[in-house]
Amino acid sequence: MPTVADHYDTLLAAHYSRMFGDHDAKVAEQRALLERLGLRPEGSAEALDLGCGSGFQSIALAQLGFKVRAVDLSDKLLGELAARRGQLPIEVVQGDLLDALERPGPPAELAVCMGDTLPHLGSKADVERMFAGCRRRLAPGGRLALTFRDLTRELEGVDRFIPVHDSADVIMTCFLEYEPEAVKVHDLVHTRSPRDGRWTLSASFYRKLRLSPDWVSERLEAAGLRVCHREIARGLVTLVARAEADVGRDTKADTSAANGG
Template identity: 40%
Template sequence: MNEVKSHYHHHLGYFYSWMVGDFEIKSEEQKAFFQRNNIIPRYAKSAVDLGCGHGIQSVALARLGFNVTAIDFNKTLLNELNLKSIQGIHTIEDNLIDFDLHLRQAPELIVCMGDTLTHLGSQTEVITLLTKVREKLSAGGKLVLSFRDLSSPLIGNQRFLPVKSDENRIHTCFLEYFQDHVQVHDLLHERVDSQWKQKVSSYPKLILTSYLLNAFLNDTGLEVIHEEVINRMIHLIAMKK
């Protein structure tokens, strides 16, 4: 997690919101996903967003009526979320795996989306997180996960992925495959005073599959009630048994 945190602090956090694109469009897409899957406030109206970033899911949930505890380790992205001044969102700067230290009541919903789950350092950490989620969720509470399955290695030039570009920035990823993780190299070319400057940093992403997550969820007492793939991201909804 320290390597991931450093990557965001020194590199990716600087241009993350630009990379993601139009905030309102993305947040409305998330809101529609939640509504389509009957993720709406019921009793406690308490939700937790793990690895909230600049708040795409947090804002969507707040607009649906949830009181959201939004947790992330990156101060820059949390500041962007705070500047939106959305009622019903409380931000906390911490590692997502320590979310349980900040809860005042049992939430009815916990989300960990946008590939955040792959930022954990091992499958053991994933199981630890899911165990904490199971312990902290209220009866009948739900967990929503999304992640990218990186288990099928790209080869050769396929490993260079154009992400986004405009007249002043070009963002490219290079993927380096290992047994249990993929090292993601973020290359940013940025025009500064009419000259192009290159900045490079990398971080590991854990290799996870739908099969693994379904097994982990079942073993920790969370029943998968929905699964779908959206834009090559696996989405799972599980309920506390």
């Protein structure tokens, strides 16, 4: 059974950035989001980008004044980030984000796990482990920003086929199969040969966790990360949580307010 790392290494990494269009435009979009969420340096300016991909958030964070440690499994995507970072203060780290959180390092003012990285983890227990690791690595008052797709609602029939990218030489389509705790994501990539114009199909799949906004919010609170911002737009969940100075403090009332009741 292919892992997420296998899927990216053998298929998706080569086409990942093109799915999002112009790279600089995507960086600008992410910078605007970070600014809207109030995520600017206020203290040490140390930031962790967990599952950074080709660097949309890492570059945006560095442009805002953060010193970024960018972590990802894919050497190809990290190579793209390294080629684009210029003189920005971005340290590239290849490895598992859970392992990266266990390594020693300065307390972080901000950690981000954005795009749709969170559901790539292997289990809900790994999600909880990540939150605990972030709580340990964040300075008191530091923040964790998450974005992820809510896959708890099942699409049916042809709605499970999702167009991803369409250009003269590459066509990308995604197909979803639902399981109780995960979604099997099949990526179908048609590429046209520049020599003879023939099309070739490459396909692979991996699993994404089905995480509800309520469950993620509850587990953040349990880890000592108080949810201070929550929004859902077209199935994309955005959460910001702050590391409590006193992990044992009761945060139930704060959670209720942040979640609109």
